[in-house]
Amino acid sequence: MAAILTLSQLQFQYPSLRPGQDPVPVFHDLSFVLEAGEKVGLIGSNGVGKSTLLKLLVGLLPLQEGCLSVCGLPLTEQTFPAIRRKTGYVFQDSESQLFMPTVESDVSFALRNAGLPAEEVEQKTEKALAQVGMEGLARRQIYRLSGGQKKLTAIAGLLTQEPDLLLMDEPSAALDPRNRRKLVEILRQLSCAQLIASHDLDFIWDTCDRVILLADGRLQEDSSAHDVLSNQSLLESCGLELPLRLQKI
Amino acid sequence: MKSLHRAIETIHLLDDLAGEDTFFTRLSPLAKLGSLFVFLVTLASLGTDQLASAFLLLLVLPAGYRLGRIPWKQPLRQLVPVLGMVGAIGLMNLFWFQGPPVPLGPVEVPGGIGVLLLLVLKAIGCVLGAYLLLATTSLEKLACALQKLPLPQVLIISLLLTWRYLVLLLQEGDRMASAWRLRAPENRGIPWKISGSLLGLLFLRSLERAQLVYESMKLRGFQGRFPEQGTIGSLKGNLLLFGGTLAWCLFCRVCLPSFIF
Numbered sequence: 233m234a235a236i237l238t239l240s241q242l243q244f245q246y247p248s249l250r251p252g253q254d255p256v257p258v259f260h261d262l263s264f265v266l267e268a269g270e271k272v273g274l275i276g277s278n279g280v281g282k283s284t285l286l287k288l289l290v291g292l293l294p295l296q297e298g299c300l301s302v303c304g305l306p307l308t309e310q311t312f313p314a315i316r317r318k319t320g321y322v323f324q325d326s327e328s329q330l331f332m333p334t335v336e337s338d339v340s341f342a343l344r345n346a347g348l349p350a351e352e353v354e355q356k357t358e359k360a361l362a363q364v365g366m367e368g369l370a371r372r373q374i375y376r377l378s379g380g381q382k383k384l385t386a387i388a389g390l391l392t393q394e395p396d397l398l399l400m401d402e403p404s405a406a407l408d409p410r411n412r413r414k415l416v417e418i419l420r421q422l423s424c425a426q427l428i429a430s431h432d433l434d435f436i437w438d439t440c441d442r443v444i445l446l447a448d449g450r451l452q453e454d455s456s457a458h459d460v461l462s463n464q465s466l467l468e469s470c471g472l473e474l475p476l477r478l479q480k481i
Numbered sequence: 482m483k484s485l486h487r488a489i490e491t492i493h494l495l496d497d498l499a500g501e502d503t504f505f506t507r508l509s510p511l512a513k514l515g516s517l518f519v520f521l522v523t524l525a526s527l528g529t530d531q532l533a534s535a536f537l538l539l540l541v542l543p544a545g546y547r548l549g550r551i552p553w554k555q556p557l558r559q560l561v562p563v564l565g566m567v568g569a570i571g572l573m574n575l576f577w578f579q580g581p582p583v584p585l586g587p588v589e590v591p592g593g594i595g596v597l598l599l600l601v602l603k604a605i606g607c608v609l610g611a612y613l614l615l616a617t618t619s620l621e622k623l624a625c626a627l628q629k630l631p632l633p634q635v636l637i638i639s640l641l642l643t644w645r646y647l648v649l650l651l652q653e654g655d656r657m658a659s660a661w662r663l664r665a666p667e668n669r670g671i672p673w674k675i676s677g678s679l680l681g682l683l684f685l686r687s688l689e690r691a692q693l694v695y696e697s698m699k700l701r702g703f704q705g706r707f708p709e710q711g712t713i714g715s716l717k718g719n720l721l722l723f724g725g726t727l728a729w730c731l732f733c734r735v736c737l738p739s740f741i742f
Contacts (some may be wrong), residue, residue, distance in 0.1 A: 328693035342701040344708030
């Protein structure tokens with residue numbers, strides 16, 4: 233089966249804002265492959281480029297150097313719409329991800345844009361809301377939702393698209409323990425490939441089979457979640473710590 | 482800072498009202514838009530010698546608010562600054578207007594007062610009419626309706642996104658004001674000296690959030706046209722609304738003789 237995501241010698245730097253100033257390098261020579269159905273965690277200290285990488289994968293940032301193929305398509309301006317139809321992206325700040333007035337209208341936005349018939353839109357919207365446990369809140373105004381409910385609404389909006397690849401930036405942030413557990417269950421049940429950027433190493437432990445560790449702009453480790461997350465010296469050398477469940481407090 | 486809260490609440494209230502299930506919200510956005518257009522054009526076309534017609538024309542608004550189950554408090558609050566501005570302009574006419582007295586039913590009033598009254602009535606009609614439309618039709622449904630008209634798509638999207646981004650601007654402003662209040666409790670309000678830099682920061686932060694919202698829309702397939710939003714109501718209801726508004730406007734504009742007052 234073709235890989236869902238292929239990165240080869242990816243390099244990215246933020247341009248300098250003033251003349252004479254050097255650009256800000258983010259990562260260089262980044263290469264890895266994500267197979268269909270794989271659940272991979274992307275970890276690293278603050279500012280290492282996790283969010284930047286996720287934005288690159290959906291074309292929100294321009295590809296500067298290297299090769300990038302998403303869902304079998306090379307990432308170009310012409311393929312953006314096709315790639316975005318097959319991928320789902322959960323923002324770090326779900327407040328900014330929701331732009332329609334009600335839960336139902338926001339969750340069904342992508343389906344309506346795709347021109348699906350009203351019945352199918354309603355069916356898929358109900359199914360997605362049921363998956364995240366928000367079925368009773370379809371007509372609720374977005375501004376009345378709590379932070380966790382907004383996050384779940386954003387995820388429901390992506391589930392309607394039935395993506396091949398789900399990209400999530402800090403998905404467990406702002407979730408209470410119950411909703412966090414619910415999200416873990418939802419992600420475990422999904423069969424699509426997932427790339428989850430998170431500081432919550434316990435969440436990564438619960439949801440991912442494999443972990444990619446970024447540090448100093450490079451890929452430091454790409455191995456099973458258990459091997460990476462239980463390697464204290466490796467994590468500490470990259471500015472991280474062991475997951476809470478493994479720490480002796 | 483309270484005014485920021487109030488402004489955000491007003492927008493949320495409009496969204497709430499537009500999401501309710503009433504006779505008006507079920508009607509086609511095009512029918513409502515058309516009715517408002519006819520109403521505003523008729524109101525704008527009235528001169529100082531048609532004050533009675535202007536009074537009568539505005540009577541359709543209470544009926545609309547009743548049918549739409551819209552509370553009066555908020556829209557009347559929106560009227561206050563508008564009436565203040567219009568009243569100030571109109572008051573100048575008391576001194577500068579040179580025209581003849583104008584009829585107001587059986588009596589005649591000085592021309593300046595007639596102009597002031599007409600301006601006030603037109604302001605009331607515009608604000609309450611627009612509020613009625615926004616309180617019974619979400620911006621997204623309006624955008625879909627406007628897309629069916631021969632209007633530039635850029636204009637429609639700009640209108641819709643301006644409304645959505647306005648909320649972001651107000652929310653960011655509220656956040657910054659709250660942070661200021663908590664970190665500078667000894668200050669009453671934000672000093673003028675730093676308001677400029679705070680305003681610049683506000684625009685930058687709002688722009689960032691607006692950028693995120695737009696990115697989210699693009700990622701979910703948005704390509705410049707808003708998708709259809711729900712049903713368009715019964716044909717009878719739509720015709721009743723538009724036809725009724727048109728008939729009333731024609732009656733007030735053309736047929737109403739001044740001698741019945």
